[in-house]
Amino acid sequence: MSRKDILIISNYFPPETGAAPNRIYSLAENLTKNGYNTTVLCPLPNYPFGSIFKEYKGSFIKKTNEDDLTVYRLWLWANNSKNKFIRLFSMLSFSLTLFFFLLFKKTPKKVIIQCSPLFVGFFAVLVSKLKGKKVILNVSDLWPLAGLEMGILNKGFYYSILEKIEVFNYKNSxxxxxxxxxxxxxISKKMPDKNTFLYRNYPDFKTPIIQGTKSSEKIKIVYAGLLGIAQGxxxxxxxxxxxxxIEFHIYGNGPEAELITKIAQEKDNIFYHNSISREKLHEELQEYQLxxxxxxxxxxxxxxxxxxxYSRLGLPILYLSEGEGSDLVVKNKLGYSIASNDFKALNEFLESLNNKSISLPLKTDIIDTVERNFDLDIQFKKFLQSISIF
Structure with missing residues (x-):
């Protein structure tokens, strides 16, 4: 059987770390395993530090072959500023580089476009439309609505422009x-007749064998991820x-890293460990209870x-927010959920955990639930069927 060609466009890709690069790499890897010649188009690595990684500096376009993937990395003006205009300019710099690359370079007819960022999605969809490509839009965040809910955006002229871009992206996919x-x-409210597919961010690694929890007088809670505005x-x-x-351990990097470093020095039970590799993190997470x-x-x-x-690692979850994420945690008995910014309830929970008036779900039970309900292979087979029809 002849292999098919497909292009993935994403603002994030390894060696960058985090959920978005991991998800896109897993998608690319699984497409390749299932008979596709997969090409990835992304910026020069810069996330989450806001500067281009040392080994990629000085390049405008860098082509590599990595794990049977063809990867093109394009220039952008990288930064990690909290100023929304500077961040917008950085996003637009990659969007324009991307637009002209796609305009003049021969690329596969079938393309998966990661959206957000919204402008990256727009320029990728626009040039794909101009060149008659088949567009699969991967929507991971609902911009501009997410920006409004985070307080980054306000309703007005600029917001209405972003809404029009959002609809354009949906319409032309x-x-x-x-x-x-x-x-x-x-999306269905805006485009009732549009074909959609639920593609959860299931990770692509084997569940660990739980050897049993080490006895300890300390209860160790961990946060690992981006230290940004949205996480708080x-x-x-x-x-x-x-x-x-009870101890609170933090891994990661981002805009709040300096503030967290300082407060960890001031508070005895808070520890900041900076960033480590995903593989090393998975090992260390086995030492935590929550x-x-x-x-x-x-x-x-x-x-x-x-x-x-983290549920695939068997780690119980304390989810601090509402909505679909909270429902998933509670429904699947993965842990507990508390409303955003309800610090009174959070501290009451910690005290109950400390005096053992509440207990955490067993790691083995969580892994059993994950293997039944969050299976990447089953999801991916359905996805392949959905993209094979055009």
């Missing part, structure tokens, strides 16, 4: 993948009241990938 039921509901880890560090027997997955504001459509990643 042949299939839309959504990472949550809420995303698909939102610094605010949690300020408000959390840790009983003497993971924290927070969203500073409830964002419609958002279901953090950490729910699927």
């Amino acid at each position: 042949h299939l839309i993948m959504g990472q949550s039921e809420e995303i698909l509901t939102h 880890i610094y605010k949690i560090c300020q408000e959390i009241e840790l009983p003497k027997n 993971t924290l997955i927070p969203l500073k504001n409830r964002i419609y459509g958002s279901v953090p990938s950490k729910i699927f990643e």
Whole structure:
């Protein structure tokens, strides 16, 4: 059987770390395993530090072959500024580089476009439309709605432009993948006749064999991920009241890293470990009893990938938000859920955990649930069927 060609366009890709690069790499890898010649188009690596990685500096376009994937990395003006205009300019720099690359370079007729960022999605959809490509839009966040709910955007002229771009992207796609039921509901309201597919962010690694929990006087809670505005880890560090027997450990990097470093030096039971590789993190997470997955504001459509990643490791979850993510944690008995910014309830939970008036689900039970309900292979086979028809 002859292999088929497909292109993936994404703003994030390894060696960058985090949920988005992991998800896109898993998608590319599985397409290749299932008979596709897969090409990936992404920026020069810069996330989450806001500067191009040392080994890629000085390049405008860098082509590599990695794990049977052809990868083109394009220039962008990288930064990690909190200023929304500077961040917008950075996004547009990659969008324009991407647009002209796609315009003049021969690429596969079938293309998967990661959206968000919204402008990257727009320019990729626009040039794909001009060149008659078959577009599969992968919607992981509902911009501009997510920006409005996070307080980054306000309704007005600029917001209305973003809404028009959003609809343009949906309208000119042949299939839309959504990472949550809420995303698909939102899209169906705007485009009732559009073909959609629920594609959860299930990780692609084997579940570990649980050897048994080591006895310890300490209860160790962990957060691992981006230290950004949406997660609100610094605010949690300020408000959390840790009983003497409970520790809070933080892994990751991002805009709040310096503030978290400082508060970890001031508070005895808070520890900051910076960033480590995904493989090393998975090893270290086995030493923890509970993971924290927070969203500073409830964002419609958002279901953090950490729910699927860390439950696959058997780690009980304390979810600090509402919506579909909360429902998944509670329904599947993966842990507990508390509303965003309800620090009183959070501290009461910690005290109950400390005095053993509540107990955490067993790691083996969580892994059993994950293997029954969150199976990437089953989901991917259905996805392949959905994209084979055009």
